[in-house]
Amino acid sequence: MARLGTGIGWRPEIADVVEGMPGIEWVEAVSENLCPGHLPDSLLRLRERGVTVVPHGVSLGLGGAERPDAGRLAALAERAQVLGSPLVTEHIAFVRAGGALTASPPLEAGHLLPVPRTRDALDVLCENVRIAQDALPVPLAVENIAALVSWPDEELTEGQFLYELADRTGVRLLIDVANLHTNHVNLGADPADALAELPLEAIAYVHVAGGFERDGVWHDSHAHPVPRPVLDILTDLASRVAPPGVLLERDENFPDGDELRGEVEAIRVAVEKGRASRPAATPDRALHPSGSGSGAAADDAVRQRLGLAQAALLSALVAGTPVPDGFDRVRMGVQARALAGKRADVVGRVAPELPVILGARYRPAFLAYAQGYPMAGGYRRDALDFVAHLLRTVPGEIEDPGVRRELREWWLERSGPVPRSTRPGARLARATRRVLLRR
Secondary structure, three states, X not given: OOOOEEEEEOOHHHHHHHHHOOOOOEEEEEHHHOOHHHOOHHHHHHHHXXXXXXXXXXXXXXXXXXXXXXXXXXXXHHHHHHHOOOOEEEEOOEEEEEEOOOOEEEEEEEEEEOOOOOHHHHHHHHHHHHHHHHHOOOOEEEEOOOOOOOOOOOOOOHHHHHHHHHHHHOXXXXXXXXXXXXHXXXXXXXXXXXXXXXXXXXXEEEEEOOOEXXXXXXXXXXXXOOOHHHHHHHHHHHHHOOOOEEEEOOOOOOOOHHHHHHHHHHHHHHHHHHHHOOOOOOOOOOOOOOOOOOOOOOOHXXXXXXXHHHHHHHHHHHOXXXXXXXXXXXXXXXXXXXXXXXXXXXXXXXXXXXXXXXXHHHHHHHHHHHHHOOOOOOHHHHHHHHHHHHHHOOOOOOOOHHHHHHHHHHHHHHHOOOOOOOOHHHHHHHHHHHHHHHO
Protein backbone atom coordinates (compact mmCIF):
# COMPACT_ATOMS: atom_id res chain seq x y z
CA MET A 1 0.00 0.00 0.00
CA ALA A 2 1.35 3.44 -0.94
CA ARG A 3 2.41 5.69 1.94
CA LEU A 4 -0.10 8.41 2.81
CA GLY A 5 1.60 9.92 5.86
CA THR A 6 -0.15 12.15 8.40
CA GLY A 7 -3.61 13.46 7.60
CA ILE A 8 -6.75 15.06 8.97
CA GLY A 9 -10.42 14.78 8.15
CA TRP A 10 -11.39 17.72 5.94
CA ARG A 11 -14.58 19.46 7.06
CA PRO A 12 -15.94 22.81 5.77
CA GLU A 13 -15.83 24.30 9.29
CA ILE A 14 -12.04 23.83 9.55
CA ALA A 15 -11.12 24.16 5.87
CA ASP A 16 -8.93 27.23 6.43
CA VAL A 17 -7.15 25.63 9.38
CA VAL A 18 -6.48 22.45 7.40
CA GLU A 19 -5.08 24.39 4.44
CA GLY A 20 -2.66 26.24 6.71
CA MET A 21 -1.65 23.25 8.85
CA PRO A 22 2.01 22.27 8.38
CA GLY A 23 2.90 18.65 7.68
CA ILE A 24 -0.53 17.55 6.43
CA GLU A 25 0.09 15.13 3.56
CA TRP A 26 -3.45 14.00 2.88
CA VAL A 27 -7.07 14.59 3.86
CA GLU A 28 -10.23 12.54 3.94
CA ALA A 29 -13.64 13.95 2.99
CA VAL A 30 -17.08 12.41 3.59
CA SER A 31 -18.14 11.20 0.15
CA GLU A 32 -21.85 11.93 0.60
CA ASN A 33 -21.08 15.56 1.40
CA LEU A 34 -19.28 16.20 -1.90
CA CYS A 35 -20.82 17.25 -5.20
CA PRO A 36 -18.41 16.16 -7.98
CA GLY A 37 -19.30 19.11 -10.20
CA HIS A 38 -18.95 21.67 -7.43
CA LEU A 39 -16.03 20.64 -5.25
CA PRO A 40 -15.21 23.11 -2.46
CA ASP A 41 -12.48 25.58 -3.39
CA SER A 42 -10.48 24.47 -0.37
CA LEU A 43 -10.28 20.87 -1.61
CA LEU A 44 -9.33 22.07 -5.08
CA ARG A 45 -6.48 24.14 -3.66
CA LEU A 46 -5.26 21.20 -1.59
CA ARG A 47 -5.25 18.97 -4.66
CA GLU A 48 -3.33 21.57 -6.65
CA ARG A 49 -0.68 21.49 -3.91
CA GLY A 50 -0.38 17.73 -4.27
CA VAL A 51 -2.34 16.82 -1.14
CA THR A 52 -4.11 13.47 -1.57
CA VAL A 53 -7.89 13.49 -1.01
CA VAL A 54 -9.64 10.23 -0.07
CA PRO A 55 -13.46 9.95 -0.22
CA HIS A 56 -14.87 8.23 2.87
CA GLY A 57 -18.35 6.74 2.48
CA VAL A 58 -20.85 6.41 5.32
CA SER A 59 -24.08 5.17 3.70
CA LEU A 60 -23.27 2.14 1.53
CA GLY A 61 -24.12 -0.40 4.23
CA LEU A 62 -21.79 -3.18 3.09
CA GLY A 63 -22.73 -5.26 6.13
CA GLY A 64 -26.45 -5.14 5.33
CA ALA A 65 -28.42 -8.10 4.04
CA GLU A 66 -29.16 -6.48 0.67
CA ARG A 67 -26.56 -6.31 -2.08
CA PRO A 68 -24.94 -2.86 -2.42
CA ASP A 69 -27.02 -0.27 -4.24
CA ALA A 70 -25.65 0.36 -7.73
CA GLY A 71 -26.42 4.08 -7.54
CA ARG A 72 -24.50 4.54 -4.30
CA LEU A 73 -21.55 2.62 -5.73
CA ALA A 74 -21.58 4.75 -8.87
CA ALA A 75 -21.58 7.92 -6.76
CA LEU A 76 -18.61 6.69 -4.72
CA ALA A 77 -16.74 5.74 -7.90
CA GLU A 78 -17.42 9.15 -9.44
CA ARG A 79 -15.98 10.97 -6.43
CA ALA A 80 -12.85 8.81 -6.49
CA GLN A 81 -12.31 9.64 -10.17
CA VAL A 82 -12.98 13.37 -9.81
CA LEU A 83 -10.62 13.63 -6.85
CA GLY A 84 -7.93 11.44 -8.40
CA SER A 85 -7.93 9.34 -5.22
CA PRO A 86 -5.70 6.28 -4.78
CA LEU A 87 -8.45 4.43 -2.86
CA VAL A 88 -11.91 4.83 -1.33
CA THR A 89 -13.13 3.74 2.09
CA GLU A 90 -16.36 2.57 3.70
CA HIS A 91 -17.53 0.82 6.88
CA ILE A 92 -18.20 -2.72 8.02
CA ALA A 93 -21.71 -1.90 9.14
CA PHE A 94 -25.36 -1.94 8.23
CA VAL A 95 -27.30 1.32 8.02
CA ARG A 96 -30.75 0.20 6.83
CA ALA A 97 -32.95 -2.88 7.06
CA GLY A 98 -36.39 -4.15 6.15
CA GLY A 99 -37.88 -3.78 2.70
CA ALA A 100 -38.64 -6.43 0.08
CA LEU A 101 -36.15 -8.99 1.41
CA THR A 102 -38.00 -9.24 4.72
CA ALA A 103 -41.49 -8.10 3.60
CA SER A 104 -41.35 -5.36 6.24
CA PRO A 105 -41.24 -1.55 6.16
CA PRO A 106 -37.84 -0.15 5.16
CA LEU A 107 -35.99 1.53 8.02
CA GLU A 108 -32.92 3.78 8.11
CA ALA A 109 -30.61 3.91 11.12
CA GLY A 110 -28.96 7.21 10.20
CA HIS A 111 -25.87 5.69 11.79
CA LEU A 112 -23.44 2.78 11.52
CA LEU A 113 -24.65 -0.37 13.30
CA PRO A 114 -22.57 -3.49 14.01
CA VAL A 115 -22.72 -6.62 11.90
CA PRO A 116 -23.02 -9.94 13.78
CA ARG A 117 -19.69 -11.75 13.66
CA THR A 118 -21.18 -14.99 12.36
CA ARG A 119 -20.37 -17.16 9.35
CA ASP A 120 -23.61 -16.16 7.63
CA ALA A 121 -22.91 -12.44 8.08
CA LEU A 122 -19.32 -12.93 6.92
CA ASP A 123 -20.49 -14.67 3.72
CA VAL A 124 -22.87 -11.80 2.99
CA LEU A 125 -20.24 -9.15 3.74
CA CYS A 126 -17.62 -10.86 1.56
CA GLU A 127 -19.99 -11.01 -1.41
CA ASN A 128 -21.02 -7.37 -0.90
CA VAL A 129 -17.37 -6.30 -0.73
CA ARG A 130 -16.60 -8.15 -3.96
CA ILE A 131 -19.52 -6.42 -5.69
CA ALA A 132 -18.21 -3.05 -4.48
CA GLN A 133 -14.67 -3.84 -5.57
CA ASP A 134 -15.87 -4.71 -9.09
CA ALA A 135 -17.75 -1.40 -9.32
CA LEU A 136 -14.99 0.90 -8.06
CA PRO A 137 -12.09 2.23 -10.15
CA VAL A 138 -9.62 2.15 -7.23
CA PRO A 139 -8.97 -0.19 -4.28
CA LEU A 140 -11.47 -0.32 -1.43
CA ALA A 141 -10.62 -0.25 2.29
CA VAL A 142 -13.22 -1.02 4.97
CA GLU A 143 -13.34 0.27 8.55
CA ASN A 144 -14.11 -1.43 11.84
CA ILE A 145 -16.83 0.47 13.71
CA ALA A 146 -17.57 1.39 17.31
CA ALA A 147 -20.48 -0.35 19.01
CA LEU A 148 -22.71 0.18 22.02
CA VAL A 149 -24.34 -3.24 21.75
CA SER A 150 -23.09 -6.68 20.76
CA TRP A 151 -24.94 -9.49 19.00
CA PRO A 152 -25.65 -12.71 20.88
CA ASP A 153 -24.12 -16.02 19.76
CA GLU A 154 -21.24 -14.54 17.77
CA GLU A 155 -18.85 -17.10 16.30
CA LEU A 156 -15.73 -15.00 15.65
CA THR A 157 -13.73 -12.34 17.43
CA GLU A 158 -13.34 -8.96 15.76
CA GLY A 159 -9.77 -9.78 14.73
CA GLN A 160 -10.74 -13.16 13.29
CA PHE A 161 -13.67 -11.62 11.42
CA LEU A 162 -11.47 -8.93 9.84
CA TYR A 163 -8.73 -11.41 8.99
CA GLU A 164 -11.11 -13.74 7.17
CA LEU A 165 -12.72 -10.81 5.35
CA ALA A 166 -9.35 -9.58 4.07
CA ASP A 167 -8.18 -13.12 3.28
CA ARG A 168 -11.26 -14.00 1.24
CA THR A 169 -11.68 -10.74 -0.66
CA GLY A 170 -8.28 -9.04 -0.75
CA VAL A 171 -9.93 -5.87 0.61
CA ARG A 172 -7.73 -3.43 2.52
CA LEU A 173 -8.50 -2.45 6.10
CA LEU A 174 -8.99 0.96 7.65
CA ILE A 175 -8.31 0.37 11.34
CA ASP A 176 -9.90 2.88 13.72
CA VAL A 177 -8.02 2.66 17.01
CA ALA A 178 -10.62 4.89 18.69
CA ASN A 179 -13.26 2.29 17.80
CA LEU A 180 -11.09 -0.45 19.31
CA HIS A 181 -11.03 1.60 22.51
CA THR A 182 -14.81 2.09 22.36
CA ASN A 183 -15.37 -1.65 22.02
CA HIS A 184 -12.97 -2.28 24.89
CA VAL A 185 -14.98 -0.04 27.24
CA ASN A 186 -18.43 -1.04 26.02
CA LEU A 187 -18.01 -4.70 25.12
CA GLY A 188 -14.92 -5.81 27.01
CA ALA A 189 -12.93 -6.53 23.83
CA ASP A 190 -9.17 -6.31 24.41
CA PRO A 191 -7.56 -4.01 21.78
CA ALA A 192 -4.24 -5.87 22.05
CA ASP A 193 -5.96 -9.17 21.25
CA ALA A 194 -7.66 -7.61 18.22
CA LEU A 195 -4.34 -6.19 16.95
CA ALA A 196 -2.66 -9.55 17.43
CA GLU A 197 -5.29 -11.24 15.22
CA LEU A 198 -5.44 -8.60 12.50
CA PRO A 199 -3.81 -9.04 9.09
CA LEU A 200 -1.55 -6.03 9.67
CA GLU A 201 -0.16 -6.25 6.14
CA ALA A 202 -3.67 -5.41 4.84
CA ILE A 203 -3.90 -2.06 6.65
CA ALA A 204 -4.48 0.88 4.29
CA TYR A 205 -4.46 3.53 7.01
CA VAL A 206 -5.54 4.30 10.56
CA HIS A 207 -8.20 6.57 12.12
CA VAL A 208 -7.75 8.35 15.44
CA ALA A 209 -10.58 10.23 17.17
CA GLY A 210 -11.93 11.37 20.51
CA GLY A 211 -15.00 10.58 22.55
CA PHE A 212 -16.37 10.67 26.07
CA GLU A 213 -17.56 8.29 28.78
CA ARG A 214 -20.94 8.59 30.47
CA ASP A 215 -22.32 6.11 33.02
CA GLY A 216 -19.77 3.49 32.02
CA VAL A 217 -20.51 3.78 28.29
CA TRP A 218 -17.99 5.21 25.82
CA HIS A 219 -19.45 7.38 23.08
CA ASP A 220 -17.37 7.72 19.92
CA SER A 221 -18.29 11.37 19.41
CA HIS A 222 -15.54 12.68 17.10
CA ALA A 223 -16.19 15.92 19.02
CA HIS A 224 -13.71 15.64 21.89
CA PRO A 225 -9.92 15.52 22.28
CA VAL A 226 -8.17 12.21 21.60
CA PRO A 227 -7.71 10.49 24.98
CA ARG A 228 -4.49 8.84 26.14
CA PRO A 229 -5.85 5.24 25.87
CA VAL A 230 -6.54 5.75 22.16
CA LEU A 231 -3.01 7.08 21.59
CA ASP A 232 -1.66 4.07 23.49
CA ILE A 233 -3.50 1.70 21.14
CA LEU A 234 -2.02 3.61 18.20
CA THR A 235 1.44 3.17 19.71
CA ASP A 236 0.79 -0.56 20.12
CA LEU A 237 -0.28 -0.83 16.49
CA ALA A 238 2.78 1.15 15.31
CA SER A 239 5.02 -1.19 17.32
CA ARG A 240 3.72 -4.09 15.23
CA VAL A 241 3.63 -2.54 11.74
CA ALA A 242 4.37 0.76 10.00
CA PRO A 243 0.89 2.19 9.22
CA PRO A 244 0.84 3.66 5.69
CA GLY A 245 -1.22 6.60 6.95
CA VAL A 246 -2.70 7.95 10.15
CA LEU A 247 -5.56 10.48 10.20
CA LEU A 248 -7.26 12.60 12.87
CA GLU A 249 -11.06 12.69 12.68
CA ARG A 250 -13.03 15.60 14.12
CA ASP A 251 -16.64 16.14 13.05
CA GLU A 252 -17.99 18.84 15.37
CA ASN A 253 -17.23 21.01 18.40
CA PHE A 254 -14.13 22.12 16.53
CA PRO A 255 -11.29 23.57 18.62
CA ASP A 256 -9.01 26.36 17.50
CA GLY A 257 -6.17 25.72 15.10
CA ASP A 258 -3.50 25.40 17.81
CA GLU A 259 -5.43 22.62 19.56
CA LEU A 260 -5.97 20.73 16.31
CA ARG A 261 -2.29 21.04 15.46
CA GLY A 262 -1.46 19.77 18.94
CA GLU A 263 -3.62 16.68 18.42
CA VAL A 264 -1.96 15.95 15.08
CA GLU A 265 1.45 16.28 16.72
CA ALA A 266 0.38 13.92 19.53
CA ILE A 267 -0.52 11.36 16.88
CA ARG A 268 2.91 11.72 15.28
CA VAL A 269 4.58 11.24 18.66
CA ALA A 270 2.48 8.13 19.40
CA VAL A 271 3.43 6.58 16.05
CA GLU A 272 7.12 7.40 16.53
CA LYS A 273 7.05 5.87 20.01
CA GLY A 274 5.65 2.66 18.56
CA ARG A 275 8.13 2.65 15.68
CA ALA A 276 11.04 2.97 18.10
CA SER A 277 9.91 -0.14 19.99
CA ARG A 278 9.18 -2.23 16.90
CA PRO A 279 11.14 -5.52 16.84
CA ALA A 280 13.03 -6.77 13.84
CA ALA A 281 10.79 -7.60 10.90
CA THR A 282 8.95 -10.90 11.11
CA PRO A 283 7.30 -12.74 8.22
CA ASP A 284 3.77 -11.61 7.45
CA ARG A 285 0.94 -14.12 7.50
CA ALA A 286 0.05 -14.87 3.91
CA LEU A 287 -3.17 -13.46 2.51
CA HIS A 288 -4.65 -14.51 -0.80
CA PRO A 289 -3.32 -11.58 -2.86
CA SER A 290 -6.22 -11.45 -5.31
CA GLY A 291 -9.00 -12.15 -2.88
CA SER A 292 -9.37 -15.69 -4.18
CA GLY A 293 -9.74 -17.33 -0.79
CA SER A 294 -12.30 -19.93 0.11
CA GLY A 295 -15.89 -19.19 0.99
CA ALA A 296 -19.12 -19.59 -0.90
CA ALA A 297 -21.31 -16.71 -1.99
CA ALA A 298 -24.24 -15.96 0.27
CA ASP A 299 -27.49 -17.39 -1.07
CA ASP A 300 -30.85 -15.67 -0.72
CA ALA A 301 -31.83 -17.76 2.32
CA VAL A 302 -28.73 -16.59 4.19
CA ARG A 303 -29.42 -13.00 3.22
CA GLN A 304 -33.03 -13.29 4.36
CA ARG A 305 -32.01 -14.71 7.76
CA LEU A 306 -29.55 -11.87 8.25
CA GLY A 307 -32.10 -9.33 6.99
CA LEU A 308 -34.75 -10.47 9.45
CA ALA A 309 -32.30 -10.27 12.35
CA GLN A 310 -31.09 -6.81 11.36
CA ALA A 311 -34.64 -5.54 10.81
CA ALA A 312 -35.66 -6.76 14.28
CA LEU A 313 -32.69 -5.00 15.87
CA LEU A 314 -33.16 -1.75 13.97
CA SER A 315 -36.92 -1.72 14.59
CA ALA A 316 -36.29 -2.06 18.35
CA LEU A 317 -33.88 0.87 18.18
CA VAL A 318 -35.92 3.30 16.12
CA ALA A 319 -39.54 2.13 16.17
CA GLY A 320 -40.02 0.97 19.76
CA THR A 321 -40.66 -2.70 18.99
CA PRO A 322 -39.55 -5.34 21.54
CA VAL A 323 -35.83 -5.88 22.03
CA PRO A 324 -34.77 -9.16 20.37
CA ASP A 325 -33.69 -11.99 22.67
CA GLY A 326 -30.09 -11.95 23.78
CA PHE A 327 -29.50 -8.19 23.57
CA ASP A 328 -28.70 -6.05 26.61
CA ARG A 329 -31.87 -4.00 27.13
CA VAL A 330 -30.10 -1.20 29.00
CA ARG A 331 -27.51 -0.80 26.27
CA MET A 332 -30.25 -0.95 23.64
CA GLY A 333 -31.90 2.00 25.38
CA VAL A 334 -28.61 3.91 25.34
CA GLN A 335 -28.18 3.14 21.64
CA ALA A 336 -31.76 4.17 20.83
CA ARG A 337 -31.31 7.53 22.56
CA ALA A 338 -27.98 8.05 20.81
CA LEU A 339 -29.56 7.37 17.41
CA ALA A 340 -32.40 9.82 18.08
CA GLY A 341 -29.95 12.47 19.27
CA LYS A 342 -27.75 12.01 16.22
CA ARG A 343 -30.84 12.28 14.01
CA ALA A 344 -31.76 15.58 15.62
CA ASP A 345 -28.21 16.89 15.25
CA VAL A 346 -27.83 15.93 11.59
CA VAL A 347 -31.29 17.20 10.59
CA GLY A 348 -30.35 20.46 12.31
CA ARG A 349 -27.25 20.68 10.12
CA VAL A 350 -29.00 19.58 6.91
CA ALA A 351 -31.82 22.07 7.55
CA PRO A 352 -30.17 24.79 9.67
CA GLU A 353 -33.22 27.04 9.34
CA LEU A 354 -35.29 24.74 11.58
CA PRO A 355 -33.34 25.30 14.84
CA VAL A 356 -33.51 29.03 14.06
CA ILE A 357 -37.27 29.03 13.45
CA LEU A 358 -38.07 26.80 16.43
CA GLY A 359 -35.39 28.00 18.81
CA ALA A 360 -35.15 26.03 22.06
CA ARG A 361 -38.20 24.01 21.01
CA TYR A 362 -36.39 22.36 18.11
CA ARG A 363 -34.62 19.51 19.90
CA PRO A 364 -37.43 18.37 22.25
CA ALA A 365 -39.94 18.61 19.37
CA PHE A 366 -37.72 16.53 17.11
CA LEU A 367 -36.98 13.90 19.76
CA ALA A 368 -40.72 13.56 20.45
CA TYR A 369 -41.32 13.15 16.71
CA ALA A 370 -38.52 10.57 16.41
CA GLN A 371 -40.15 8.31 19.01
CA GLY A 372 -43.09 7.59 16.74
CA TYR A 373 -41.69 8.17 13.27
CA PRO A 374 -38.63 6.11 12.23
CA MET A 375 -36.47 7.47 9.45
CA ALA A 376 -37.31 5.78 6.15
CA GLY A 377 -35.24 7.96 3.82
CA GLY A 378 -32.28 10.30 4.02
CA TYR A 379 -31.89 13.26 6.35
CA ARG A 380 -33.36 15.75 3.86
CA ARG A 381 -36.54 13.65 3.69
CA ASP A 382 -36.49 13.38 7.48
CA ALA A 383 -36.43 17.16 7.83
CA LEU A 384 -39.39 17.54 5.47
CA ASP A 385 -41.36 14.81 7.26
CA PHE A 386 -40.65 16.39 10.65
CA VAL A 387 -42.00 19.78 9.56
CA ALA A 388 -45.02 18.18 7.88
CA HIS A 389 -45.72 16.38 11.18
CA LEU A 390 -45.58 19.65 13.12
CA LEU A 391 -47.89 21.40 10.67
CA ARG A 392 -50.59 18.70 10.63
CA THR A 393 -50.62 17.92 14.36
CA VAL A 394 -53.77 19.28 16.05
CA PRO A 395 -53.57 20.58 18.67
CA GLY A 396 -50.13 21.47 17.44
CA GLU A 397 -46.88 21.30 19.34
CA ILE A 398 -46.27 24.65 17.66
CA GLU A 399 -49.09 27.05 18.48
CA ASP A 400 -47.40 30.36 17.59
CA PRO A 401 -49.00 31.39 14.25
CA GLY A 402 -45.84 33.20 13.17
CA VAL A 403 -43.69 30.11 13.72
CA ARG A 404 -46.22 27.90 11.95
CA ARG A 405 -46.24 30.30 9.00
CA GLU A 406 -42.44 30.20 8.76
CA LEU A 407 -42.46 26.40 8.94
CA ARG A 408 -45.11 26.21 6.23
CA GLU A 409 -43.15 28.52 3.94
CA TRP A 410 -39.98 26.49 4.57
CA TRP A 411 -41.76 23.23 3.74
CA LEU A 412 -43.42 24.58 0.59
CA GLU A 413 -40.11 25.96 -0.63
CA ARG A 414 -38.34 22.58 -0.34
CA SER A 415 -40.95 19.86 -0.78
CA GLY A 416 -41.44 20.22 -4.53
CA PRO A 417 -39.16 19.03 -7.32
CA VAL A 418 -37.96 22.62 -7.90
CA PRO A 419 -37.96 25.74 -5.69
CA ARG A 420 -41.08 27.86 -5.85
CA SER A 421 -40.98 30.76 -8.24
CA THR A 422 -40.14 34.17 -6.78
CA ARG A 423 -41.68 36.11 -9.67
CA PRO A 424 -44.19 38.77 -8.51
CA GLY A 425 -47.09 37.10 -10.32
CA ALA A 426 -46.42 33.73 -8.66
CA ARG A 427 -46.11 35.35 -5.23
CA LEU A 428 -49.41 37.22 -5.76
CA ALA A 429 -51.16 34.00 -6.79
CA ARG A 430 -49.95 32.22 -3.65
CA ALA A 431 -51.08 35.12 -1.44
CA THR A 432 -54.51 35.17 -3.11
CA ARG A 433 -54.88 31.41 -2.61
CA ARG A 434 -54.04 31.75 1.09
CA VAL A 435 -56.69 34.45 1.55
CA LEU A 436 -59.35 32.37 -0.24
CA LEU A 437 -58.47 29.29 1.81
CA ARG A 438 -59.05 31.23 5.05
CA ARG A 439 -62.66 32.07 4.05
